[in-house]
Amino acid sequence: MSWLPIDDDEDVPYGEYADHQVRQRPNPKANRPRTKRRPDHANAVTGMVTAVDRGRYSALIPEGADAEDPTERDIIAARARELRRTPIVIGDRAQLVGDTSGDPGTLARIVGIDERRTLLRRSADDSDTVERVMVANADQMLIVVAAANPEPRVRLVDRYLVAAYDAGIQPLLCITKTDLADPEPFLAHFAALEVPVFRSAIGHEPLAEIREVLAGRTTVFVGHSGVGKSTLINSLVPDAARATGHVNEVTGRGRHTSSSSVAFRAATPGCANGDSGWVIDTPGVRSFGLGHVTTDGILRGFTDLAAIIDGCPRGCTHQADSPDCELDAAIADGRLDAMGAARVESLRRLLK
Ligand SMILES: Nc1nc2c(ncn2[C@@H]2O[C@H](COP(=O)(O)OP(=O)(O)OP(=O)(O)O)[C@@H](O)[C@H]2O)c(=O)[nH]1
Numbered sequence: 001m002s003w004l005p006i007d008d009d010e011d012v013p014y015g016e017y018a019d020h021q022v023r024q025r026p027n028p029k030a031n032r033p034r035t036k037r038r039p040d041h042a043n044a045v046t047g048m049v050t051a052v053d054r055g056r057y058s059a060l061i062p063e064g065a066d067a068e069d070p071t072e073r074d075i076i077a078a079r080a081r082e083l084r085r086t087p088i089v090i091g092d093r094a095q096l097v098g099d100t101s102g103d104p105g106t107l108a109r110i111v112g113i114d115e116r117r118t119l120l121r122r123s124a125d126d127s128d129t130v131e132r133v134m135v136a137n138a139d140q141m142l143i144v145v146a147a148a149n150p151e152p153r154v155r156l157v158d159r160y161l162v163a164a165y166d167a168g169i170q171p172l173l174c175i176t177k178t179d180l181a182d183p184e185p186f187l188a189h190f191a192a193l194e195v196p197v198f199r200s201a202i203g204h205e206p207l208a209e210i211r212e213v214l215a216g217r218t219t220v221f222v223g224h225s226g227v228g229k230s231t232l233i234n235s236l237v238p239d240a241a242r243a244t245g246h247v248n249e250v251t252g253r254g255r256h257t258s259s260s261s262v263a264f265r266a267a268t269p270g271c272a273n274g275d276s277g278w279v280i281d282t283p284g285v286r287s288f289g290l291g292h293v294t295t296d297g298i299l300r301g302f303t304d305l306a307a308i309i310d311g312c313p314r315g316c317t318h319q320a321d322s323p324d325c326e327l328d329a330a331i332a333d334g335r336l337d338a339m340g341a342a343r344v345e346s347l348r349r350l351l352k
């Protein structure tokens, strides 16, 4: 794609009234009728954004979405100038005009984004209220953590859970590298949550079970670098060819081998919810800031404490110094055990 300019905002030639300037290529398959130009937004075709690379968007036009050309195809698009300030992310349903043939060298134009069902966001850190939009329209989040190498961190999983609940996305947990360490002590932290858990070891991946939940849905995979997320995705989507890295034996840190988010279609033959599902891989992010999430949004990530918090006085901040916080009462009278107390501590850290 070297001929494509890399400046995100230089879609000037593809501006609102500039369809005639879009590069037109002779149609190599001249017997296949297609619309070369879609100057009218009412004629837009809807495609799903599957990759974003320096201002160029890959989109999949599904079979039958375009009456003029019902074939499924991948196309490349730039965004229209009027959308310059609109974040467009993987999973977005984009309205496409211009050359939507998908022929090599062609470029369509995104003129609108359909309303999103869900939106996964993060901020750089907790003090940063500027949100970064990560993925649109995901139904589920598969949180991938390793039982060891790198060591699992309860607090990072808490953050993912909060981000998922805040986005309206169902979380799922996959613990990898169970050949290296017993995952149960770590999983005990999340036992009271209604989060489905998969246990995986290389060569013994629970692929059939995971495919069953992927079928018919869009699932965003998140995890710290080095946990084995790419290994898992390659098993589920053999043509994904996600680069897998090596964990530094000393630091337990992965190299940053996957650097941008991409959507893949995973085949799920024979599954109850359909024969395929979408898997969205995200780069291994070390931090997952929640500066944009409200207190209520954070509380939604702690469904196991919700019934207790219901008993708090009005306006309770649920902090350690908060008078009569029911969480303290529950720890004192044994309604919450040691693991419950650890959950309270996690919550309080996030609420700070
Ligand atoms: N022992 C063991 N090693 C594993 C397992 N799964 C993955 N690995 C190894 O862990 C290393 C990191 O795996 P990746 O799949 O590259 O991890 P990742 O999460 O995609 O990391 P990034 O690409 O950096 O985001 C590789 O050397 C894998 O072979 C497992 O279940 N057990």
Ligand SMILES: [Zn+2]
Residues within 6 Å of the ligand: 309, 312, 313, 316, 317, 318, 319, 322, 324, 325, 326, 327
């Ligand atoms: Zn309270």
